[in-house]
Amino acid sequence: MARRMALVSAGLFVSLGLGILGFGLGWSRPAWAPPWLRGPLDRWSGLPTGWSRAPEPPESPEQISMVADAAPGRREPPSVRLASDEVVRQVGIETAPAGEVRHAHCLVANAEAAYDTRRYGTVSPRVAGFLREVRVDLGQVVRQGEILAVVDSVEISAVKTQLRSAQSAATLAEATYERTAKLARTGQMAARMDLESRTALDQAKAALADAEQRFRNLGLSEDTISGVRESQDKTSLLNIVAPIEGTVVLLRAVQGEAVQPAAPLFAIADTRRMWLWIDVYESDIGQVSLRQPVGFVISGTESPTFLGQVTWVGTEVNPTTRTTRVRAELTNPDGRLRANQFGKASLQLGAEHRAVVIPEAAVQRLDGGEVVFVPEDGNTYRAQRVKTRSIDQAGLVEVVEGLEPGRRVVTAGAYRLKSEVERDAIVEE
Numbered sequence: 001m002a003r004r005m006a007l008v009s010a011g012l013f014v015s016l017g018l019g020i021l022g023f024g025l026g027w028s029r030p031a032w033a034p035p036w037l038r039g040p041l042d043r044w045s046g047l048p049t050g051w052s053r054a055p056e057p058p059e060s061p062e063q064i065s066m067v068a069d070a071a072p073g074r075r076e077p078p079s080v081r082l083a084s085d086e087v088v089r090q091v092g093i094e095t096a097p098a099g100e101v102r103h104a105h106c107l108v109a110n111a112e113a114a115y116d117t118r119r120y121g122t123v124s125p126r127v128a129g130f131l132r133e134v135r136v137d138l139g140q141v142v143r144q145g146e147i148l149a150v151v152d153s154v155e156i157s158a159v160k161t162q163l164r165s166a167q168s169a170a171t172l173a174e175a176t177y178e179r180t181a182k183l184a185r186t187g188q189m190a191a192r193m194d195l196e197s198r199t200a201l202d203q204a205k206a207a208l209a210d211a212e213q214r215f216r217n218l219g220l221s222e223d224t225i226s227g228v229r230e231s232q233d234k235t236s237l238l239n240i241v242a243p244i245e246g247t248v249v250l251l252r253a254v255q256g257e258a259v260q261p262a263a264p265l266f267a268i269a270d271t272r273r274m275w276l277w278i279d280v281y282e283s284d285i286g287q288v289s290l291r292q293p294v295g296f297v298i299s300g301t302e303s304p305t306f307l308g309q310v311t312w313v314g315t316e317v318n319p320t321t322r323t324t325r326v327r328a329e330l331t332n333p334d335g336r337l338r339a340n341q342f343g344k345a346s347l348q349l350g351a352e353h354r355a356v357v358i359p360e361a362a363v364q365r366l367d368g369g370e371v372v373f374v375p376e377d378g379n380t381y382r383a384q385r386v387k388t389r390s391i392d393q394a395g396l397v398e399v400v401e402g403l404e405p406g407r408r409v410v411t412a413g414a415y416r417l418k419s420e421v422e423r424d425a426i427v428e429e
Helices: 002-028 035-043 085-091 154-185 191-217 222-230 414-428
Strands: 064-067 079-082 095-097 099-103 106-115 120-123 129-134 147-152 237-241 246-251 266-269 273-281 293-298 306-313 323-331 342-348 353-359 364-366 369-376 380-390 396-401 408-410
Touching (some): 079 085, 079 414, 106 293, 129 154, 273 293, 273 342, 293 323, 380 414
Antiparallel strands (some): 064 079, 095 408, 147 237, 306 323, 364 369, 380 396
16 A cells, blocks of 8 residues: 555656656746646736846748758758848848959968078178268168268278288388398399298288288278278278168167177168068978968058068977977068068968858858858748858858858858758757
């Protein structure tokens, strides 16, 4: 008897639990409830004060229906049919035609602009002294050989004096040798004297060559050396000249200030061409090659794309970032690109081709693949499978399979249509 009562009690508890579960499911999802239960659910209003039921979508199940795909073979998602134009407006459906553009696939990577080190030079005085003049300013364009500044240095005066002395000694030694050689040939002077005069001439020439080389080491030209030889120039001034043509990008020269050898006073850069250092992940480096076209856009700006090509591919991978550095050379005719600017580099991976493009919002993920909704007659929207690929145009994707140019697709509201397809699939299960 006790066992029978226990079984009866257990059955009552199970029945009560199933009833409560079914009632709660029907209240939260009225569309799933059988017709005989929908009326009582709609009349039930026992919610606590201040609570409200979650709002239902503006359209009812009768306003949206699924049209099964009758094609044999692979299962295709059903089409979605809306009851009227008003429902289309409420759902927010908008369509646009698939466009066609000229496009080339690109590899996008972070990059930083830099000066071309072959067209960049720092300028320093080669002697200690004081700046007598500063003739250029920051940002000024200079020609190769143009005077940038003038240094007053005691060392310059000493070098000039040494050069003139060596020149005089060499002239005297040469005259002495010619005279002794002539006398030695006639027997009027011993051969030993002839040898000594020849040795003295060689030593004088060596001293003169040493003095001339000291001038060259100071960056002075052959014309300057010749001018010192022929004149009595004893000034202590040294002209600092531009080694290349370009723009003054660094200025540390102040008139009257003491300077030391190798202390940079100026930096000159030819900014008509710039380098671009690109960080390419090791998984993508196999797609990069020399002379590959490159475009660069500065981050946070709407500046135009700077164009160039790859000139060097790195030979190592950074152990921290797992990237390889790639160098490209960019044209910069108007000087808008500056060193150390960050941005995105696009390395062209293939030739340009005609591509079908649609808004990215039109593509939805469904059943593990990509679909777009194409409008048909009677406010029906058919889910069509496609394959897409990213491109470097914001908000657009390329359709590589499944769509012809000019075919209209749903852009706004595509997610709502996908949700209806998924909800129908759940109900069927």
